[in-house]
Amino acid sequence: MWPTAEERGVEPGPQARQDGGGSRRSSDAGRSAAAAAAVTRERPSPYDPGRGSATQVPGSRSEVGGRLGTMARAGMERWRDRLALVTGASGGIGAAVARALVQQGLKVVGCARTVGNIEELAAECKSAGYPGTLIPYKCDLSSEEDILSMFSAVRSQYSGVDICINNAGLARADTLLSGSTSGWKDMFNVNVLALSICTREAYQSMKERKVDDGHIININSMSGHRVVPQSMTHFYSATKYAVTALTEGLRQELREAQTHIRATCISPGLVETQFAFKLHDKDPEKAAATYEHIKCLKPEDVAEAVIYVLSTAPHVQVSLALVVHPLEEPSHPQRRRAGRP
Numbered sequence: 001m002w003p004t005a006e007e008r009g010v011e012p013g014p015q016a017r018q019d020g021g022g023s024r025r026s027s028d029a030g031r032s033a034a035a036a037a038a039v040t041r042e043r044p045s046p047y048d049p050g051r052g053s054a055t056q057v058p059g060s061r062s063e064v065g066g067r068l069g070t071m072a073r074a075g076m077e078r079w080r081d082r083l084a085l086v087t088g089a090s091g092g093i094g095a096a097v098a099r100a101l102v103q104q105g106l107k108v109v110g111c112a113r114t115v116g117n118i119e120e121l122a123a124e125c126k127s128a129g130y131p132g133t134l135i136p137y138k139c140d141l142s143s144e145e146d147i148l149s150m151f152s153a154v155r156s157q158y159s160g161v162d163i164c165i166n167n168a169g170l171a172r173a174d175t176l177l178s179g180s181t182s183g184w185k186d187m188f189n190v191n192v193l194a195l196s197i198c199t200r201e202a203y204q205s206m207k208e209r210k211v212d213d214g215h216i217i218n219i220n221s222m223s224g225h226r227v228v229p230q231s232m233t234h235f236y237s238a239t240k241y242a243v244t245a246l247t248e249g250l251r252q253e254l255r256e257a258q259t260h261i262r263a264t265c266i267s268p269g270l271v272e273t274q275f276a277f278k279l280h281d282k283d284p285e286k287a288a289a290t291y292e293h294i295k296c297l298k299p300e301d302v303a304e305a306v307i308y309v310l311s312t313a314p315h316v317q318v319s320l321a322l323v324v325h326p327l328e329e330p331s332h333p334q335r336r337r338a339g340r341p
């Protein structure tokens with residue numbers, strides 16, 4: 001179901017405000033991702049990447065507004081008016097990605113449980129005059145029924161999904177030796193199962209409409225590539241290793257299916273969002289400290305990496321965009337002291 005009038009009244013959470021700060025820092029994170037990504041040439045595609053024309057947008061609280069808003073990214077023109085699903089769009093990285101896609105002229109279905117935040121973002125995008133639209137959808141991704149209803153609503157109202165950004169994710173402080181099974185299930189259900197269900201449904205949606213140039217992007221983590229000696233993130237790290245395997249498996253299955261649909265995972269380092277505050281929900285000072293010891297990535301840095309990946313020519317497969325981490329990311333011992341995710 002699309003959100004009801006009552007649901008639209010949900011107060012925005014602190015994340016919406018936190019993200020509102022924007023940053024004036026000029027970061028090369030997106031370009032680093034571009035440079036370091038594993039890029040391979042896929043089979044020739046009938047699609048032309050097209051070249052974007054300039055899209056002028058008014059000042060935005062988002063850093064992406066500054067970087068991408070005044071200049072549509074070359075290669076993004078072919079995505080105009082097409083539909084992207086962004087999971088976990090109520091805050092953090094998902095909200096920044098949803099906004100960046102709307103700025104590039106896409107129709108974006110943004111889903112999460114806190115749909116009020118997405119409604120607020122949709123209103124901002126509209127009043128800023130961005131060329132795309134953000135469509136808020138309330139969905140608990142730990143429920144398969146909710147996910148299937150969302151895909152069926154998208155099919156009946158907007159035909160289907162062309163881009164799926166599996167971003168929603170969480171960490172609970174449940175260690176391997178004494179953590180709760182329910183905490184592990186929460187992580188597994190969203191980080192692994194929901195991502196897999198959304199991927200399957202997005203692929204089926206593309207297939208039934210003969211969409212051959214779709215894109216599935218998984219927001220992974222550096223924790224999906226190395227295990228940090230910090231016990232409370234070990235199960236989380238296991239879910240992110242699963243995302244690494246799932247993305248590569250997906251890429252292989254898509255090739256076997258002889259489609260040009262692409263699969264990419266983007267693995268950020270530390271990004272300043274509400275993530276650590278949810279992980280350390282009983283110790284906000286510890287959560288805040290996570291983001292204080294280095295200059296972290298902003299959600300917009302990751303959004304820029306997403307735009308880069310989407311803007312590559314259709315014959316280019318960026319399978320693993322690894323290096324989206326802060327310039328000042330410390331060595332492991334420092335990381336251990338800081339208690340980072």
Ligand SMILES: NC(=O)c1ccc[n+]([C@@H]2O[C@H](COP(=O)([O-])OP(=O)(O)OC[C@H]3O[C@@H](n4cnc5c(N)ncnc54)[C@H](OP(=O)(O)O)[C@@H]3O)[C@@H](O)[C@H]2O)c1
Binds near residue numbers: 090091094139275278
């Ligand atoms: N922050 C970092 O340092 C960092 C680093 C590397 C990778 N990542 C990854 O980046 C992704 C986004 O994280 P973030 O930092 O933006 O965290 P965040 O600010 O906590 O946002 C998480 C998003 O996931 C959604 N979500 C969680 N459980 C959900 C559920 N059951 N149903 C629907 N939506 C759900 C949340 O929405 P609701 O709560 O409103 O449902 C929220 O929109 C995650 O996959 C995370 O693992 C983060």
